[in-house]
Amino acid sequence: MLGVLRNGTYRALFSAQVIALVGTGLLTVPLGLLAFDLAGAAAGAVLGTALTIKMVAYVGVAPVVAAIVDRLPKKAVLVGADVVRLGIALLLPFVTEAWQIYVLVFILQSASATFTPAFQSLIPAVLPDLREYTRALALSRLAYDLEALLSPVLAAALLAFVSYSSLFMGTAFGFAGSAILVLIAAIPRHPDDQPPSTFWERLPAGVLVFARTPTLRFLIFTNVVVAAGTAVVLVNSVVYVKSVFGLGDAALAVTLGAYGAGSLLVAVSIPRIVDRFGVTRTMLTGVAVVVLGLVAAVPVTIVAVTAGMGWWALLVVWAVLGAGTSLINTPSSRLLAAASTPSNRNLVYTAQFAVSHACFLLTYPLAGWVGAASLPAATALLTGIALIGAVGAIAIRRHADRTGQPWQTSAIPVATP
Numbered sequence: 001m002l003g004v005l006r007n008g009t010y011r012a013l014f015s016a017q018v019i020a021l022v023g024t025g026l027l028t029v030p031l032g033l034l035a036f037d038l039a040g041a042a043a044g045a046v047l048g049t050a051l052t053i054k055m056v057a058y059v060g061v062a063p064v065v066a067a068i069v070d071r072l073p074k075k076a077v078l079v080g081a082d083v084v085r086l087g088i089a090l091l092l093p094f095v096t097e098a099w100q101i102y103v104l105v106f107i108l109q110s111a112s113a114t115f116t117p118a119f120q121s122l123i124p125a126v127l128p129d130l131r132e133y134t135r136a137l138a139l140s141r142l143a144y145d146l147e148a149l150l151s152p153v154l155a156a157a158l159l160a161f162v163s164y165s166s167l168f169m170g171t172a173f174g175f176a177g178s179a180i181l182v183l184i185a186a187i188p189r190h191p192d193d194q195p196p197s198t199f200w201e202r203l204p205a206g207v208l209v210f211a212r213t214p215t216l217r218f219l220i221f222t223n224v225v226v227a228a229g230t231a232v233v234l235v236n237s238v239v240y241v242k243s244v245f246g247l248g249d250a251a252l253a254v255t256l257g258a259y260g261a262g263s264l265l266v267a268v269s270i271p272r273i274v275d276r277f278g279v280t281r282t283m284l285t286g287v288a289v290v291v292l293g294l295v296a297a298v299p300v301t302i303v304a305v306t307a308g309m310g311w312w313a314l315l316v317v318w319a320v321l322g323a324g325t326s327l328i329n330t331p332s333s334r335l336l337a338a339a340s341t342p343s344n345r346n347l348v349y350t351a352q353f354a355v356s357h358a359c360f361l362l363t364y365p366l367a368g369w370v371g372a373a374s375l376p377a378a379t380a381l382l383t384g385i386a387l388i389g390a391v392g393a394i395a396i397r398r399h400a401d402r403t404g405q406p407w408q409t410s411a412i413p414v415a416t417p
Contacts, residue, residue: 012185023174025151058357062113066350081115082179089172206351224389227359235367262322286327293320
């Protein structure tokens with residue numbers, strides 16, 4: 001897997017991704033502490049609003065900004081987004097009102113919604129070989145999972161020596177490092193053969209590719225499955241640990257770590273699995289694993305709520321959900337690369353970015369609101385949503401096979417370096 005780092009351009013871009021991820025991970029802890037300083041016991045409401053604003057930026061702003069910047073050089077777009085995020089990180093220590101958090105979070109996440117799809121759409125051009133691209137996707141997944149596990153630990157260690165407001169500087173350094181690495185990378189130039197188009201023609205372009213491509217319609221339904229499984233873990237883990245089992249903060253870290261560990265273990269094996277079974281079979285296996293994990297979560301939750309027992313069983317279920325999510329998410333970008341061309345790739349990746357986060361806008365509130373009344377009901381509801389996604393994905397795959405529709409190309413069209 002690490003062999004792809006021999007490519008100098010990818011090595012610089014991957015390093016930029018890792019440094020930016022660490023900066024973003026560090027941001028989570030001081031933002032929560034800042035919210036508590038400003039709102040006290042109502043800090044949860046402030047953070048909840050901020051997270052909702054984040055998703056709105058991802059779903060609503062990303063396609064608009066992508067259509068605006070699509071004809072600009074990728075390097076300028078990526079560095080510009082990092083500069084905006086750097087500026088916001090430097091402003092956060094001076095916040096004195098909750099509404100200022102909302103404004104700054106909206107701007108920061110809008111910049112992230114510009115950076116991430118543009119970054120992801122570059123990688124197929126840098127690594128045109130399918131096997132190398134798959135290994136890059138697995139490496140990227142490992143980076144995300146490791147960041148989720150290690151950033152809170154790093155933040156806790158730093159807080160032993162500095163105030164929480166100093167951690168915003170760590171975030172700023174992360175974005176600055178990302179911008180520098182992007183600047184020195186030999187990024188493939190923007191295609192010169194793009195047909196002329198207006199903003200209004202580019203705005204729906206990515207969604208139109210999704211609408212006419214069976215593999216991407218299949219991807220939409222797998223997004224639903226991922227959103228259902230992830231919502232159970234991220235929204236309700238703290239409720240299971242603190243309220244149901246009566247455990248401490250360390251147990252929450254272990255519980256979330258079980259999900260990350262399941263994802264990590266599978267991500268390492270993804271290149272071999274995809275080479276042997278193909279992208280969509282791997283993703284359908286992940287769909288089955290997530291659904292089975294959610295089905296198992298229902299009786300585990302019932303026993304936990306009624307008897308206060310079963311934390312170890314919950315850890316196993318969380319690890320299964322993490323493994324299934326990795327089987328779906330890690331190879332999914334292969335479908336995006338195969339269904340797009342250099343002229344529309346950024347718009348297609350942006351459409352996936354928006355669509356996948358729109359699924360979370362559905363499942364996160366359901367997990368939280370229904371879970372507040374009944375954890376078993378919330379788990380059962382999200383299991384039902386995952387089943388709908390699974391049935392939809394299987395139906396699209398079978399329909400394509402039955403009608404002879406082209407399903408997946410074997411090569412990635414790439415931009416001229």
